[in-house]
Every structure is written in C-alpha cells, then in structure tokens.
Amino acid sequence: MSNTENFEYEYVYHIYSHANGRDLIFREEENYKYFLDKLVKYIVPIAEIYAYCLMPNHFHLLVRFKSEDQIPNEDEHKYLMKQFSNLLNGYAKAYNKRYNRKGSLFLDYLKRKRVNDSEYLIKLFHYIHNNPVNHGFVEDIKDWKYSSYHSYINLAKESKIERTEMMQYFDTVNDFIEYHQSNVEYDFLTIK
Template sequence: MINTESFEFDSVYHIFSHVNGKELIFREETNYQFFLKKLMQYILPIADIYAYCLMANHFHLLVRFKAVEGVPIEDEHAYLMKHFGNFLNSYAKAFNKMYERKGALFLNAIKRRKITDEKYLLKVLHYIHNNPVNHGFVTEVALWKYSSYMAYVNSEKESKLNRNEILQYFDSVHIFENYHQSNVEYDFLDVE
C-alpha cells in the first residue's frame, strides 16, 4: 500500500514524489545539484541512501532509516516525516524564490512503499535506475546523469551513498551492470 504505511526506524523504503500540476521540479542543472545537496543535508543524518533518480517532474529514493535513540516508537513516523518535510520545503522555497513562483511545488503526500524482502529491494533498485529509460529520456541507464547508477559503476570513487549494502547482492560491479540491463517485471509496483 502507498501512503498508509508509517515510516519506521531501521526499515527500507521506496519513496517518491511528483510535481504539483504540470510544472517541473528541475528546470536546469543547478536544480538537480541543489536538490542532491539538500537530500544529503536533511536525509543523510536519518537514513542510509541506497539509490536515487531525479526526473524533470518527479523523483525516486531508496533509503534505510537509521534507528534514533530517544524517540518513542509511536513518534517514529512523525520524526522521520518532519525531516522529509523540511527537506522538500527547503528545496521548494529556494526553487520558488529563484523562479519567482508561488504555491506548492510537490504533491502533498510523500508516496512510500516499505521494502520487505531482498527480491523486492532489487526490483525497486532496478526500477529506480531504469526510470529514465522507461520514460524514454535515454536509451541506456548509464546515460542518465541524475541517478545513483554511475556511483555504483564507478565504485572506487567516493560517494555518500551506502553502496556496500546494495553491492553485497552482486558478485561484481559487472553483474550489477548486467542486472540493470536485464528485463524486470514491475507489475508489483504501484507508482506513477
């Protein structure tokens, strides 16, 4: 189910959101860079980031929330949602100021699906990285520069992503690349 699941510490989620209306979230290169900077600022302290893909009118994230001491279990969702709200509000305010626009940039709800097993995790990873191919923006996953895919392929380069958690499912980077070029059924995903 989407949006009815509460965020929980030490759990993995596929998180996505879409622009409000028919505008764009990212109009130019600096928007993508600024969004990633804000993602690292607001979300990295509370979550390991496994994957992301930024598209002109939506984004996808794959994260594992960290356990935070001192937050009662009944307050986990509110605590984590507050960080996501601050993240998206920070980006939207800067975006609105830059483009002299008013109003909500993102749809009200952050959509989310809890990842419950390895098979589902790997399918979501494939889906996120292949999103630009599936939408016809590029012909190969490696050609889209606004995703985490190349951070895995160039795994010797420093990254703030938690690549080790994901790469443990693949015997090599070559197998990781081959997996992303394979056909995977997404019929289990309820995303836009």
C-alpha cells in the same frame, strides 16, 4: 503497502513524489545539484540512501532509516517526516524564489512504501535506476546523470550512497551493469 503508512526506524522504504500538476521540479542542472545537497543535509543524518533517481517532474529514493539509538528519541514517524518536510519545503522555497513562482511545487503528500523482501528490493533498485530509460529521456541508463547508478559503477569514488548493502546482490560491478541492462518485470510494483 500503503502510501500513508508510518515511517519506522531500521526499515527500508521506497519514497517518491511528483511535481504539482504539469510543473517541473528540476529545470536545469543547478536544480538537481541543489536538491542533492538538501538530500545530504536532511536525509543522510537519518537514513542510508541505497538509490535515487531525479527526473524532471518526479523523484525516487530507496532508503533505510537508521536505528533509534542513532536518532533523537522522539515520535519516530513525526521526526522522520519532518526531515522530508524540511527537504521538500526548503527546496520548493528556493525554487519558487529563483523562478518567481508561487504555490505548491510538490504533490500534497510524500508517497512511501515499505520494502519487506529482497525480491521486491532488487527489482525496485532496477526500476529506480532505469526510470530515465523507461520514461524515454535516455536510451542507455549510463547517459542519465541524476541517479545513483554512476555511484555504483565507480565504487572507488567516495559517495554519500550506501552501496555495500545493495552490492551484496552482485558478484562484481559488471554483474551490476548486466542486471541493470536486463529486462525486469515490474508487475508487482504498483507505482503511480
């Protein structure tokens, strides 16, 4: 699973990026909301978002790209990467303007790994939602506002997150909560 593999329609990917150097991507609540608006604008048309977590200096996404017949007929990798480029460049330009800064906000490349099996998928789901706990920002997963976790525990509330696919792994919302509170080994997740 390479960080430079091409995107392909209908596959699930873990996509993540980090701030350049010691910069922050998100400084205040308005930044998180603006990024999520951009995510809806550029990524929802091409992919179902299963999970996300926005951290002060990095983010994680778990997405399944839509089928080819739902997206313009172009070079698939180039087209899908262009949407992420639009997301990150648009966000960075607005961020730089707001904070009177110059230069690259994100690392030069978008890291990505194709998810090829359900064991990896479900552990990755846990990892993404527990990122704020693992990094010491909160002690309880429910206290982090900038992830898709809350969308899953409030299924009655409308969401841009595609929850049906991942909820197949849980009998109830309580099972979902218990799984996310359990300890899961991430030994095969080589995330840097």
